[in-house]
Amino acid sequence: xxEEIKKPYEEMDIDELIKSQPTDPVxxxxxxxxxxxxxxxxxxxxxxxxxxNSLWFLGFGTGCGAVELRPLMTARFDxxxxxxxxxxxxxxxxxxxxxxxxxxxxxxxxxxSYEQMQGPKFVIGLGSCTINGGMYWDxxxxxxxxxxxxxxxxxxxxxxxxPEALIAGFEKLKQLIKEGKAEGANHYAxxxxxxxxxxxxxxKDWNMPDYNx
Amino acid sequence: MQRLIEEISQRYPVTxxxxxxxxxxxxxxxxxxxxxxxxxxxxxxxxxxxxFFTVVDYLEQGKFQxxxxxHNYKTHKDLGVRVLIDRENATMESIHHLWxxxxxFQREWREMFGIDFPGSPRVHEPxxxxxxDGPPPYRRDFDTKKxxxxxxxxxxxxETHDPREHMKKKLYPEES
Amino acid sequence: MIxxxxxxxxxxxxxxxxxQGPNHPGITGNMSLELTVCGDEIVEATTHVxxxxxxxxxxxxxxxxxxxxPIVCRIAVPEPDYNEYCFTAATEELGGIEIPERAxxxxxxxxxxxxxxxxxxxxxxxxxxxxxxxxxxxxxxxRDFMLDLFEELTGGRVYHMYIIPGGVRGPLPEGFEGxxxxxxxxxxxxxxxxxxxxxHSVVFKMRAKDLGIxxxxxxxQYGLVGPNARATGLAxxxxxxxxxxxxxxLDFEVVTDTKSDAYNRAYLRWREMHQAVGLIxxxxxxxxxxxxxxxxxxxVLHWKIPAGEAYVKAESTRGEYGFYIAADGTEYPRRVYVRxxxxxxxxxxxxxxxxxxxxxxxxxxxxxxxTYPPEIER
Numbered sequence: 168x169x170e171e172i173k174k175p176y177e178e179m180d181i182d183e184l185i186k187s188q189p190t191d192p193v194x195x196x197x198x199x200x201x202x203x204x205x206x207x208x209x210x211x212x213x214x215x216x217x218x219x220n221s222l223w224f225l226g227f228g229t230g231c232g233a234v235e236l237r238p239l240m241t242a243r244f245d246x247x248x249x250x251x252x253x254x255x256x257x258x259x260x261x262x263x264x265x266x267x268x269x270x271x272x273x274x275x276x277x278x279x280s281y282e283q284m285q286g287p288k289f290v291i292g293l294g295s296c297t298i299n300g301g302m303y304w305d306x307x308x309x310x311x312x313x314x315x316x317x318x319x320x321x322x323x324x325x326x327x328x329x330p331e332a333l334i335a336g337f338e339k340l341k342q343l344i345k346e347g348k349a350e351g352a353n354h355y356a357x358x359x360x361x362x363x364x365x366x367x368x369x370x371k372d373w374n375m376p377d378y379n380x
Numbered sequence: 381m382q383r384l385i386e387e388i389s390q391r392y393p394v395t396x397x398x399x400x401x402x403x404x405x406x407x408x409x410x411x412x413x414x415x416x417x418x419x420x421x422x423x424x425x426x427x428x429x430x431x432f433f434t435v436v437d438y439l440e441q442g443k444f445q446x447x448x449x450x451h452n453y454k455t456h457k458d459l460g461v462r463v464l465i466d467r468e469n470a471t472m473e474s475i476h477h478l479w480x481x482x483x484x485f486q487r488e489w490r491e492m493f494g495i496d497f498p499g500s501p502r503v504h505e506p507x508x509x510x511x512x513d514g515p516p517p518y519r520r521d522f523d524t525k526k527x528x529x530x531x532x533x534x535x536x537x538x539e540t541h542d543p544r545e546h547m548k549k550k551l552y553p554e555e556s
Numbered sequence: 557m558i559x560x561x562x563x564x565x566x567x568x569x570x571x572x573x574x575x576q577g578p579n580h581p582g583i584t585g586n587m588s589l590e591l592t593v594c595g596d597e598i599v600e601a602t603t604h605v606x607x608x609x610x611x612x613x614x615x616x617x618x619x620x621x622x623x624x625x626p627i628v629c630r631i632a633v634p635e636p637d638y639n640e641y642c643f644t645a646a647t648e649e650l651g652g653i654e655i656p657e658r659a660x661x662x663x664x665x666x667x668x669x670x671x672x673x674x675x676x677x678x679x680x681x682x683x684x685x686x687x688x689x690x691x692x693x694x695x696x697x698x699r700d701f702m703l704d705l706f707e708e709l710t711g712g713r714v715y716h717m718y719i720i721p722g723g724v725r726g727p728l729p730e731g732f733e734g735x736x737x738x739x740x741x742x743x744x745x746x747x748x749x750x751x752x753x754x755x756h757s758v759v760f761k762m763r764a765k766d767l768g769i770x771x772x773x774x775x776x777q778y779g780l781v782g783p784n785a786r787a788t789g790l791a792x793x794x795x796x797x798x799x800x801x802x803x804x805x806l807d808f809e810v811v812t813d814t815k816s817d818a819y820n821r822a823y824l825r826w827r828e829m830h831q832a833v834g835l836i837x838x839x840x841x842x843x844x845x846x847x848x849x850x851x852x853x854x855x856v857l858h859w860k861i862p863a864g865e866a867y868v869k870a871e872s873t874r875g876e877y878g879f880y881i882a883a884d885g886t887e888y889p890r891r892v893y894v895r896x897x898x899x900x901x902x903x904x905x906x907x908x909x910x911x912x913x914x915x916x917x918x919x920x921x922x923x924x925x926x927t928y929p930p931e932i933e934r
Contacts, residue, residue: 227579229586230608234633234714237677241697255579272510273586273607276578299535302627305525305618306611307517308509311532327714369531372511400649403798406865428776431869434893436882447880449867449895453790456797458867481779481900507903508606508933517614524614544620544857544887551855 202353203286211347218261218287219341225260226253227280229273232266232293235327244330251337257283262340265319268296268309274316275370281317286352289344291336292319295326302326315365318351381405381457384425392417396462406460414463415473418448422478427452427459430479435493439520442467444495465495474500492518570594576918578607584681584922585633585929587902593915601910603903609933616892621647621721622856624889629715631894632931635674637666638872639894640719642879645800646866647721650883651859658847659723664801665839666709666718667870672743672832673702674873675825678926682822683754685919686763691754698746701739708732723850733840740833747829755823764818768909768921771816779900782875784925787816787824794871806838818924825873825926860887874898874926896931903932 205211228236239246240253254260257280269277281290292313295301300311313319320343323336343349355362367373385397385407396408409417421427427450436445448461465472474497476483486497487507494516497503506512515522528534564571572593578586586607592600612631616624628643629636641663648655676699680692703713708729710716718725754760775785785792793810795803811827813820853859863885869878875897882891906925913921 231630231633237696238700241693241700243697243700268610270607270609272609273578275510276607299538300528300532302630303610303615304534304538305528306615307522307524307527307531308609308611309532311528311534315533329713365533370511371513400864400866404867430779431867431876431878432880432893432895432899434880434891436891445882447865447882449880453792453797460865460867479779480777481904484900484903508609510606517611520617522614524611525618547855547857 199359200282200352200356202356205347212345215345215347219344221250222262222289222337222340223252223254223260224262224264224291225257225280225284226255227263227277229265229269229277230267230294230296232264232327235330235333236264236266236293239330239333244334246334246337249334249337249341257281258285260284261287262289262291263317264291264293265297265313267294268301268303269313270308271310271369274310274366275372278317278366278370287349288352289320289340289349290317290351291340292322293328293333293336295324298322298324310369316362316369318354318362320349320351384457384459388417388421391420403456404458404460406462408462408464411463411465411472414448414461415475415478417461418450418475418478421450421459421461425452426454429453430482431458433482433485435489435495435518437467437493437518437520439467444470444493446472446495470495472497474498474503476500492516494519564592564600566592571599574915584927587927587929587932589906589910589918589922591910591915591918596914596916598910598913598915598918601907603906605902605929605933607933608930612894612934613892616889618888620857620887621859621861621889624892625717625720626715629717630930631934632872632877632896632928633714634677635670635872636715637670637719638870638877639879640717641667642868642870642877643881643892644719644721645868646879646881647861649866649868650861650864650881651721651853652862653722653851653853655723656848656851658727658844659849659851660801661839661843662724662728662849663719664803665836665843666706666716666724667801668832668836668839669702669705671873672829672836673699673706675829675832676702676743678825678873678923679750679754679822679829682920682923683750683760685923686760688754688757688760691750694746694750698743701742705732705736705739708735720850721856722853723848725850727849728843736836736840740836744830744833747826747833751826755819755826761819763917763920764822764924767818767913767917768924769815769817770909774905778905780875780905781897782871782873782926783821783824783828784816784901785875786811787813787821789814794869794876798869800868800870805842806835808835818920821924828873858887860885861889869895872897874928877931894931894934896928896934898925898927898929899932901925902927902929 238244263281265277296303297313303309304311321336321340323332325332340349381399385405388394388407392409392413394407394409399405429451431449431451433446433448438445443464444467446463446465450459472495474486483500486500487503489495490497490503491507491509566573574591574593576589576591578588588604590602590604591598612627615627628639631639676695680695683691706716707713710718770784770788772788772790775788775790789812791810791812796810808831811824811831813824861883863883865882867878867880869876877897878895880893881889884890
């Protein structure tokens with residue numbers, strides 16, 4: 168009998184609207200990322216072989232390096248024969264190629280895209296700006312070390328690296344995956360608080376989830 | 381171009397002028413007369429194209445210099461109009477009613493230098509930096525190297541041997 | 557016209573706010589658009605830039621003039637030579653240096669080659685935005701031939717650093733002319749094929765005609781330059797009006813059109829590609845074989861440029877590209893400002909032009925205006 172008289176929908180404030188939505192714990196994932204365990208020696212070898220031969224990269228050109236990512240898909244370098252193709256959405260890709268410098272605005276989107284990718288996922292840092300800041304080392308808007316914000320598996324040096332250098336970097340990544348050493352995503356899950364603290368230090372406009380979903 | 385400058389100085393006070401190329405010259409005018417001069421140049425003298433306007437920081441004299449670059453497509457001449465404003469509480473009149481793209485420049489300079497343009501549409505919205513809470517970054521007293529070293533973790537092992545200092549010591553040892 | 561943002565009631569269920577995010581189709585750069593749509597039609601649009609801001613002008617204040625060269629070419633990525641040329645020309649004007657004749661011809665050669673390479677990348681993006689992916693593959697593949705020529709000439713595929721104060725860095729290698737002419741023949745064959753596949757295709761005609769119309773009175777109000785303005789009928793080209801280098805000795809015409817919509821702008825840029833091929837052939841005929849390609853400048857580590865201001869502009873693929881330098885007599889520049897031609901196109905102009913456009917055509921319109929985000933926020 169003591170029911171609250173609900174206000175009609177049109178008269179509610181935005182904050183009241185948000186509060187009145189049901190928060191069903193089944194619908195929203197509030198778990199922290201978990202490191203994934205290998206399934207068994209031979210099964211893991213087979214899975215690693217499968218992962219290495221179909222690396223799909225996310226088509227998000229974050230900096231200068233994207234201009235040498237486009238010729239890879241033409242007939243001269245033809246990266247499709249290695250099983251590498253570009254995908255538009257993070258849900259369908261396994262490699263994130265960070266091309267060059269990352270400004271503060273971009274690193275927020277990079278972190279968001281990286282967390283939306285499904286494991287196993289790998290990161291390639293292209294160019295010397297991801298290694299130590301490159302030629303923008305004293306800029307107030309670009310980051311100096313990419314591996315403090317997301318885990319990096321392979322670095323490719325150069326400014327710009329040639330497409331052949333990119334292919335060599337992908338080969339190195341495949342070799343690491345087949346040996347079972349490309350553990351970037353697990354490292355991210357194990358040291359989650361450290362990565363989040365680094366990200367929060369530079370991204371001041373924080374409206375991102377604190378968990379992966 | 382000299383004739384044009386003389387014509388302007390007959391109507392408005394021009395403090396400094398220079399003809400650097402046959403098709404390019406610069407004049408300095410006081411701050412209060414700027415909008416009148418730009419309106420006159422745009423409507424009467426056919427300087428219809430605003431190429432850019434920018435800010436130069438003269439920290440030692442305590443002034444900002446704003447440079448407006450106009451272009452005349454009939455006679456193919458460039459004219460740079462400069463004004464000096466104070467660095468403390470810097471404000472300037474807005475020219476968004478003359479050219480539509482001026483309000484974007486004004487938005488950027490408010491964010492980067494801290495100059496206020498009252499009345500300009502959307503001038504308080506951040507355009508380039510997100511979540512920036514420090515001093516306006518393009519001012520000369522903002523040290524970008526110090527900020528970068530404190531906020532973004534520099535990778536150890538990077539040494540800078542300034543080639544200028546090295547060559548100076550080598551070639552002119554008596555100067556150092 | 558600046559219309560203040562309408563008070564759109566998002567809760568009424570009629571409007572939806574979507575973001576076309578920084579992963580930009582058409583490979584132009586990182587810029588995002590916040591669109592308020594009603595059904596399939598856009599009602600309001602806001603442009604967000606700043607993903608590629610590195611603070612170039614602040615970085616250049618900390619470096620001497622010669623140390624600025626490696627970073628200057630990274631401001632506009634597909635055509636880096638225009639940045640180098642404008643910065644060098646402004647420095648030489650302030651420093652009072654005259655360059656020899658052979659260096660001028662070599663500078664013109666690399667500028668026109670850079671224009672052709674940038675247009676090839678653009679046409680791939682324009683076709684891809686409307687769904688024709690093969691043209692992108694062809695165009696980027698031919699751009700690779702041009703990049704091979706660049707590598708022979710300067711040592712780098714994308715960033716050249718070939719134009720330096722006093723002239724250029726080196727002469728043409730042996731047999732360069734023959735190889736360059738073969739590449740130009742290939743590019744001309746490609747342009748003929750692109751005309752048939754792209755401009756005669758029914759899909760492109762239906763989607764691109766009457767998209768993003770620009771009229772002549774908008775041009776000066778918004779400060780539009782380049783092919784966007786030339787398509788309305790105004791014959792404005794810096795190479796003809798205020799000739800720099802030796803463009804007054806070459807034989808070419810300004811390409812114009814009568815109505816500026818996406819189809820005509822694409823056709824105009826296709827004709828400008830032919831113009832660039834013709835110009836490169838003329839320049840290759842006229843480069844002198846002997847002569848200095850570099851004149852001696854004062855020791856660049858101690859070079860103090862006298863105080864003054866200079867503004868140098870060049871006609872790049874998008875229009876008027878200018879560098880403004882304010883020097884104060886020391887070895888470091890006091891202020892360097894880069895005037896990018898897509899500054900006024902991307903933010904105030906596109907927000908007004910996007911009203912009434914379908915969501916599917918936004919990418920095509922963006923590429924048709926040839927906006928380039930790195931030079932907006934430098």
